[in-house]
Amino acid sequence: AAAFSDELVLFSDKQQFRLSSGNILSAETVGITNSTSYPCSPTVSPVVVGSSAYFTADGATHSIAREVFVDSDRQTVSGEDIAVQVPSYIPKNIRANAASPTSDVFLTLSADSPNELYLYKWYTADRRKIQSAWCKWVFDPNLTILGIGFIDSFLYLVYKVSGQVLVDRVNVGPSIDVSLLLDHQLTEGDLGLVYNAGPDNTTVTLPFAHPGTFDFHRIESGEAAPYADVTRLSDTTYEIPGDLTAHTIVAGLNYEFIYGFSKQYLREENSDGESAIQDGRLQLLYLSVIYTDSTYFEAHVTPTNGTTSVTVFNGRILADPDNVTDVIPRDTGEFRFPVFAQNEEVVIELRSNQPYRAAFGSVEWRAKYRPKARRV
Numbered sequence: 001a002a003a004f005s006d007e008l009v010l011f012s013d014k015q016q017f018r019l020s021s022g023n024i025l026s027a028e029t030v031g032i033t034n035s036t037s038y039p040c041s042p043t044v045s046p047v048v049v050g051s052s053a054y055f056t057a058d059g060a061t062h063s064i065a066r067e068v069f070v071d072s073d074r075q076t077v078s079g080e081d082i083a084v085q086v087p088s089y090i091p092k093n094i095r096a097n098a099a100s101p102t103s104d105v106f107l108t109l110s111a112d113s114p115n116e117l118y119l120y121k122w123y124t125a126d127r128r129k130i131q132s133a134w135c136k137w138v139f140d141p142n143l144t145i146l147g148i149g150f151i152d153s154f155l156y157l158v159y160k161v162s163g164q165v166l167v168d169r170v171n172v173g174p175s176i177d178v179s180l181l182l183d184h185q186l187t188e189g190d191l192g193l194v195y196n197a198g199p200d201n202t203t204v205t206l207p208f209a210h211p212g213t214f215d216f217h218r219i220e221s222g223e224a225a226p227y228a229d230v231t232r233l234s235d236t237t238y239e240i241p242g243d244l245t246a247h248t249i250v251a252g253l254n255y256e257f258i259y260g261f262s263k264q265y266l267r268e269e270n271s272d273g274e275s276a277i278q279d280g281r282l283q284l285l286y287l288s289v290i291y292t293d294s295t296y297f298e299a300h301v302t303p304t305n306g307t308t309s310v311t312v313f314n315g316r317i318l319a320d321p322d323n324v325t326d327v328i329p330r331d332t333g334e335f336r337f338p339v340f341a342q343n344e345e346v347v348i349e350l351r352s353n354q355p356y357r358a359a360f361g362s363v364e365w366r367a368k369y370r371p372k373a374r375r376v
Helices: none
Strands: 002-004 007-011 016-020 031-036 047-049 052-058 063-070 077-081 094-100 105-110 116-125 128-138 144-151 154-161 164-171 183-187 192-196 201-205 215-220 223-226 237-241 249-253 257-260 266-270 273-277 281-294 297-303 309-313 331-342 346-352 360-370
Touching: 002 047, 002 052, 016 077, 031 077, 047 094, 052 094, 063 105, 094 144, 105 144, 281 297, 281 346, 297 331, 309 331, 331 346
Parallel strands: none
Antiparallel strands: 002 007, 007 016, 016 031, 047 052, 052 063, 063 077, 094 105, 105 116, 116 128, 144 154, 154 164, 183 249, 192 201, 201 237, 215 223, 215 249, 257 346, 266 273, 281 331, 281 360, 297 309, 297 346
16 A cells, blocks of 8 residues: 555555545445556555655566556546656566655666666656656675665665675765765775785775775875775775875775767657657767766767777866866866767767766757658
8 A cells, every 4th residue: 555645545466446435434434446457566565755656567578667646636546657768677576666755766676686776766846747767776796685765865775795784875865975986985984994014005904895896095185096006805805005094085886877878869840749750861970968067977989880989078178277286177068079870870878987976967969961851
């Protein structure tokens, strides 16, 4: 059962029902009526955000995710397939759902991909959903997520790795005020630091074992610089040259951010709104990305049966007064990179494998279009 929008909706494996009663809830006045007929997982409960409930069900090859809400007439319950744009994205055998009303996100966990979380994020204005998108978080392949749940804007994960069951939390709120973006982020207060005078190095001990390789950065005057020549001795122990006992340190696991563009098409107005023009040839020339307060990212362009070309943005703009030596740059502006490929025969991605901010607002593209025919 899910209570939302002054309604109590009951979920079965194939149908949904509304609980109704008179002014007094009693055995004589209560009743249920069929409202919708959507498949629903009998093992995973729906989750409620605001005036909507989200639930999942196994499809033929992948999972289906739906949002149900009460129509404005207050008489019917309607459902919407929120994964219709990515029908083969979410794997089957969903084992847990979670949602945050403070961050407007819905997450789901599949037993078929126990080291991945699939996240649905939306933005509403004037009671209308303006934008929505799916993405996934891929964790270490040796990690098995056992359960997820939200408390405020923090997502808590219970997971198993290297024979240990651990609990972590992730801040999925809109504002992240940190110098570095690292997973399992630790500071010098969390680390064991022992200086070895003979070899002139510091043994660093993590508070927990992890099969991944941690990166270590020194923070000085608010700026971060990575340590060089770090030696990994075990799942918990590292050696770094020099005496680090008085340093301000941030350590964590580096991860890669990937954003893949959908196929670009010219569009035309018709009686149903807009539709893509698919005849003719659309040759993409350049893409321009509006970035905000960003430090580093790469544009990867891979034509079909071709090699990948990489264009790098590193925040270093000539003649920019903010371009200062030994200071991590942050810049806002427009970044243009070449494509030179047909719109349906190219994969375009923005990637970042550095622990620095990369935020994007919009994109524009320039192309040449040659139609095969002309309407008369």
